[in-house]
Each structure stands twice: as structure tokens, then as C-alpha cells.
Amino acid sequence: MKGRIVKLGAIAVATAIGFATLASMVQAQGDVIKDRQELMKSQGAAMKAINGILEANGPLADIAPHAAKLEETSAKIADLFPAGSDQGDTKAKPEIWTEMDKFRGAASKMQDEMVKLNTAAKAGNLDAMKAAVGEVGKACKGCHDTYRKE
Ligand code: ASC
Numbered sequence: 419m420k421g422r423i424v425k426l427g428a429i430a431v432a433t434a435i436g437f438a439t440l441a442s443m444v445q446a447q448g449d450v451i452k453d454r455q456e457l458m459k460s461q462g463a464a465m466k467a468i469n470g471i472l473e474a475n476g477p478l479a480d481i482a483p484h485a486a487k488l489e490e491t492s493a494k495i496a497d498l499f500p501a502g503s504d505q506g507d508t509k510a511k512p513e514i515w516t517e518m519d520k521f522r523g524a525a526s527k528m529q530d531e532m533v534k535l536n537t538a539a540k541a542g543n544l545d546a547m548k549a550a551v552g553e554v555g556k557a558c559k560g561c562h563d564t565y566r567k568e
Contacts, residue, residue: 447500448506450499451506451508457491457494457498461491461492461558464484464488464491465551465554465555467484468547469551472548472551478547481547485532485535486539488535489533489535492525492529493529495525495528499518509566509567510565510566510567511564511565514565524557528561535550538550
């Protein structure tokens, strides 16, 4: 009798831990979806700001902080799509997870372009900035076309 109660108690505890773990996993996933949406929004805003400065022909020095931020944020993208985070309120396509190597390759290529943009911005090299912004925009679009719904 006592043994049975202990066993039932153990099952109840294990079940509670299981639910708590599941709840925290769902929570973590909700957070990662939000995190990547916010990161993408910040990158879009930085790109818009840079394009605005280029169109207005300056002040070029104002591009540097945006370019630095983009280099930093874009390095985080690939890790913001952990397994299971295809579930939830997200426009991320399943292909991200079925072709994870390809997806990471595309993210890495975009990161390379962001580094070039930041390098050009730090050097105040207008032609290189323009070229890099073009390549960054292509990298953004390429991934969105392939891996984002709508
Ligand atoms: C940007 C930005 C994107 C891409 C895309 C390119 O500047 O925020 O998502 O370029 O618009 O077509």
C-alpha cells in the first residue's frame, strides 16, 4: 500500500515536471519567434535609414551606426530558428528546417554582405557602401522570397 502511494506520488511529480518543461519550451519558442521578428524589424528600419541617407546624399557619417548594428544583428539570425520554432505565429516556411544547411548558408552569405557594408561605412567609402547596400538588399530579398510566407 505504502509502495503504491510512493509510486503514484512519483508519477504525479514526473507528470508535473513534464508539463512544466513543455510549458517552458512553448514559452521559449514564443519568445524566439518574437525575438526574430523584432530583429528583422530592426534590420528593416536600419536599411531604410541607410537608404534614406544615401538618397539624400548624406550625411554619410550617419550610416556607420546603422551598418554596425546590422553587422551585429545579422550574425544572430541563423540561431533564431531553433528546431520546433516553426510552430506558432510565424511566417517562417518549413523549408528553413528541412533545408537547414541551405538556410544557414544564405544567412551566412547575408552576414558577409553586412560585414562589407559596415567596413565600407567605417571607411566612409560611398561607392563601396552603395554596392554593399545593393548586395545586402538582394540577400534580404532572396531569403524572404524563399523562406518567408506571403
Ligand atoms: C531591405 C529590407 C528588406 C529587403 C527587401 C529587398 O532593405 O528591409 O526586407 O531590403 O526589401 O527587396
